[in-house]
Amino acid sequence: MNGVRASMSNKAIIPVILSGGGGTRLWPMSRPECPKQFLALTGDDTMFQMTLARTLDPRHFAAPIIVANAAHVETVDAQLRGISATLLLEPCARNTAPAIALAALAAHDPASPLLVMPSDHVILDTPAFHAAIMAALPLVEQGWLATFGIAPTGPETGYGYIQAGAEIGDGVHKVERFVEKPDAVRAAEMIAGGDFAWNGGIFLFRADLYLGALATFAPDILAATQVAMDGARREGNRIYPDEAAFAASPSDSIDYAVMEKSPRVAVVPVAMGWSDVGSWDALFEIGGGEGVHTLTIDTVNSLIRSDGIRIHTVGVSDMIIVASGNDILIVPRGKSQDVKKIVEALNDSRRA
Amino acid sequence: MNGVRASMSNKAIIPVILSGGGGTRLWPMSRPECPKQFLALTGDDTMFQMTLARTLDPRHFAAPIIVANAAHVETVDAQLRGISATLLLEPCARNTAPAIALAALAAHDPASPLLVMPSDHVILDTPAFHAAIMAALPLVEQGWLATFGIAPTGPETGYGYIQAGAEIGDGVHKVERFVEKPDAVRAAEMIAGGDFAWNGGIFLFRADLYLGALATFAPDILAATQVAMDGARREGNRIYPDEAAFAASPSDSIDYAVMEKSPRVAVVPVAMGWSDVGSWDALFEIGGGEGVHTLTIDTVNSLIRSDGIRIHTVGVSDMIIVASGNDILIVPRGKSQDVKKIVEALNDSRRA
Numbered sequence: 001m002n003g004v005r006a007s008m009s010n011k012a013i014i015p016v017i018l019s020g021g022g023g024t025r026l027w028p029m030s031r032p033e034c035p036k037q038f039l040a041l042t043g044d045d046t047m048f049q050m051t052l053a054r055t056l057d058p059r060h061f062a063a064p065i066i067v068a069n070a071a072h073v074e075t076v077d078a079q080l081r082g083i084s085a086t087l088l089l090e091p092c093a094r095n096t097a098p099a100i101a102l103a104a105l106a107a108h109d110p111a112s113p114l115l116v117m118p119s120d121h122v123i124l125d126t127p128a129f130h131a132a133i134m135a136a137l138p139l140v141e142q143g144w145l146a147t148f149g150i151a152p153t154g155p156e157t158g159y160g161y162i163q164a165g166a167e168i169g170d171g172v173h174k175v176e177r178f179v180e181k182p183d184a185v186r187a188a189e190m191i192a193g194g195d196f197a198w199n200g201g202i203f204l205f206r207a208d209l210y211l212g213a214l215a216t217f218a219p220d221i222l223a224a225t226q227v228a229m230d231g232a233r234r235e236g237n238r239i240y241p242d243e244a245a246f247a248a249s250p251s252d253s254i255d256y257a258v259m260e261k262s263p264r265v266a267v268v269p270v271a272m273g274w275s276d277v278g279s280w281d282a283l284f285e286i287g288g289g290e291g292v293h294t295l296t297i298d299t300v301n302s303l304i305r306s307d308g309i310r311i312h313t314v315g316v317s318d319m320i321i322v323a324s325g326n327d328i329l330i331v332p333r334g335k336s337q338d339v340k341k342i343v344e345a346l347n348d349s350r351r352a
Numbered sequence: 353m354n355g356v357r358a359s360m361s362n363k364a365i366i367p368v369i370l371s372g373g374g375g376t377r378l379w380p381m382s383r384p385e386c387p388k389q390f391l392a393l394t395g396d397d398t399m400f401q402m403t404l405a406r407t408l409d410p411r412h413f414a415a416p417i418i419v420a421n422a423a424h425v426e427t428v429d430a431q432l433r434g435i436s437a438t439l440l441l442e443p444c445a446r447n448t449a450p451a452i453a454l455a456a457l458a459a460h461d462p463a464s465p466l467l468v469m470p471s472d473h474v475i476l477d478t479p480a481f482h483a484a485i486m487a488a489l490p491l492v493e494q495g496w497l498a499t500f501g502i503a504p505t506g507p508e509t510g511y512g513y514i515q516a517g518a519e520i521g522d523g524v525h526k527v528e529r530f531v532e533k534p535d536a537v538r539a540a541e542m543i544a545g546g547d548f549a550w551n552g553g554i555f556l557f558r559a560d561l562y563l564g565a566l567a568t569f570a571p572d573i574l575a576a577t578q579v580a581m582d583g584a585r586r587e588g589n590r591i592y593p594d595e596a597a598f599a600a601s602p603s604d605s606i607d608y609a610v611m612e613k614s615p616r617v618a619v620v621p622v623a624m625g626w627s628d629v630g631s632w633d634a635l636f637e638i639g640g641g642e643g644v645h646t647l648t649i650d651t652v653n654s655l656i657r658s659d660g661i662r663i664h665t666v667g668v669s670d671m672i673i674v675a676s677g678n679d680i681l682i683v684p685r686g687k688s689q690d691v692k693k694i695v696e697a698l699n700d701s702r703r704a
Contacts (some may be wrong), residue, residue: 028664187531297693309661309675312380312698313682314690321682324660328680330665330673338666341649346664349647 013133014112014207015055015064016103019048019076019119020093022069024343025279025336028321028327029307037120038075041283047120048079053103054126055115056083065106066119067099070240084237091243096201097257098249099223101214103207110208113140116254118201122286124273132270136204144168144266145205145213147175147259149197151271155187158278160199160255162267163190175265178255197269200276203254218257226247228340280329280336282321295325301333365485366464366559367407367416371400371471372430372445374421376695377631380597380679381659389472390427392457393635399472400431406478408435414464417455418471421445422592431630432675436589448553449609450601453566453577454593455559462560465492468551468606472626474638476625484622487523488556496618497557497565499527499611501549503623507539510630512551512607513544514619530607531552549621552628555606562610570609576601632672632681632688645675653685 016090022035030036038312045053055061063084070074070089077087088102100116107114117132123129129148136146149162158181164178178199182190190196205213214222224245231242250257259265284303293306297314302321304311309323319331331338374387382388389400397405407413413437420428422441428682429439440454452468459466467485475481481500488498501514510533530551534542542548557565566574576597583594602609611617627638636655645658649666654673656663661675670685683690 295694296695297690297697308678310679311682312679312694314693315684315687316682319682323680326660327662327664328675330663330668330671330682332667335667338649341666342647342664345647345649 011109011112012058012062012326013055013060013115013204014062014107015052015112016100016102016116017048017051017064017066017095017119018099018116019066019068019072020090020096020099021118021120022093025180025339026277026283026322027339027343028324028329029305029322031324033071034075035072036121036277037118038072038079041277042122046079047122047277048076050080051117051119051121052085054123054129055117060130061115062112065103065114067103069093073238075220087238089238089240090246091241092247094246094249094251094256097214097252098221098225098246099219100203100210100254101221102229102239102246104210105207105225105229106239108211109205110211111205113137114206114207114210116203116205118276120277121200121202122273122275123279124286125271128270128272132171132268132272133204135169136266136268139169139172139266140204140206143206143209144264145209145259145262146172146203146266146268148200148202149203149267149269150200150274151269152196152198153190155184156198157181157187159276161187161190161196162199162258163193164195164197164267164269168266172268174264175259175267177261178260185214186216197267198274199255200274203259213258213262217261218252220248221252221257242296280322280331280339281333282318282336284333303333363461363464364414365407365412365467365489365556365662366414366459366512368403368466368468369403369416369418369471370398370448370451370468371418371420371424372442372448372451373470373472375443377691378629378674379691379695380608380676380681381657381674382437382547383676385423386427387424387472388629389470390424393629394474394638398431399474399629400428401433403469403471403473404432404435404437405477406468406481410580412482413467417458417466418453419451425590439577439590441590441592442598443593446598446601446603448606449566449570449604450573450577450598451608452555452562453573453601454581454591454598456562457559457577458591459559462558462563464559465489465556466559466562468553468555468557470628472629473552473554474625474627474629476638477623480495480622480624484523484620484624485556487521488618488620491521491524491618492556492558494563495558495561496616497561497611497614498524498555498618498620500552500554500556501619501621502552502626503621504543504550507536507543508550509534509536509539511628513539513542513548514551515545515620516547516549516621522619524618524620527611527619530612549619551607552626555611565610565614570602570604572602573609577597608609632674632683632691633685634688636672636685655685 065086067088161179163176164173228241228245233240294311299313299316302319304321306323417438419440513531515528516525580593580597584591646663651665651668654671656673656674
């Protein structure tokens, strides 16, 4: 990114890493006490650590703000491995719009660009990601709210889509419209059209202008998070927003609350080897095949992972087998979305 | 068996239960320290206990002699649950011919009939088993060595076969010949012939006449076991044959050492719901489907067992999934013989 920077403002980008998710789609490895972002699924580092590592270059990025569930503070602290960061610790989950509001209110310089990233996505091509950020930055300085549109690799029905309109900068388009998760026919039509991208939940905008957009489109969220931050308790780099005030905020996503409503939203289409690793099938697709604690014979096209239980297979094909703690999940490939049926049944039996 | 007894000699039959097996075909549940016979695979009782229970009626059966690996003595004792028995504790494994010789030498009355039974087979129809024993008994008194021929339910290639010759008593035939484990074509031919049965490893003969047959066909086995018993250490109901003497015995099966050589061998064909439970597939066939510690959704035609690890499946069909301790085996149905590949690989890695 050398040389590009000279033409821009001097404000470093503040990475905002959203670590509030407690997803169960990678059960039994992801659990409420240790969700996906804190697992080393694709290498030695966790998804959270790999997200951090993408925005460490001090020539471009300021110290990050981590917005996390307060219950995970020790995990976050340990996984930071000494990296300076501000920890914004949510007392409860209120979805992304309030979480990002906390970060915007915590930014030292209100005009700083915030790069908002989920903590549990894979991006294989970091230079492409950086180039997209740099492409968006001049328009962000001018007041646009930017989103990154993931170049689709197939007619997925599990993502929202973004239609790119007129080009307003080099590789940057005005958003024509957002489309909710489509059915298969609609997804195929959009892919064929060529001007749609997936909504990957990665954003770049100035902190003050995000707050301004909230004031216009979601004033209750702004009011609640402002009170929560005014009453926050601070301990070193840890900020604990006031619980009652934050709990009073509407729970809404940034997409619904702001992006789909604002007239000044830009999209940067980018192919960067992205995956949200939203299922065991997705992990298999990006090559997270076989781990330790396994002995496999005549076993093909399968994802086999364990953190302790010794898994032994023979003659197995196209299966997903994942062990964690004292639990093991066994499901055919292509069916890993059904893990939610298991999690629901377990929750039902605990309530019963 | 009421009424049948009157016509027979007064000598009670001594059940001889062979518990020396350390099979690994039901790994990971069966292990050297706890082989198949000591597992409750088909109900609340173990295979060993169900074998015992078939010959408890004091009108017909004397107290049993258990021939077991000395390492399993406490397990045997616990599983006897107070039943009187003589425990013959082998210092090492020398196959069935020497094991049965120990029992024959321990019989108080040398003319007593011994009913030799593996400890790890299923027999669903005990009355049919008893009727076959009573059918064989008169000929056994007259000096025949009897074997029970399991009525075949298909052209299995995993068993030895016995061809029945001329009828020499009611339902009892002279053995025409023994046939080793056949290939599939030969097995189908034998089944079509109608006069072949499986060799189930269950025998009935007088103790003295078995020793006599050993003297003729396997004198080294008789000599070694005689010395081992002469030098045995006795502690209550436990007999420990002399280790060096027993170790000096040739290791051979009763089939090779005696039955295939003696001219006076009888077979009683019997259909009694027999299974040697020689694989997880075999257990599935006799209905050992699903156990505790499992949560299955949309899962069919599968054997799923665990002694602790929580197994969760969704959308799985035709699989064998067995967890024990910290190990889990996953293999498609019909392939469970391949568990030996796993056990071999594990042994190789331990040696490496």
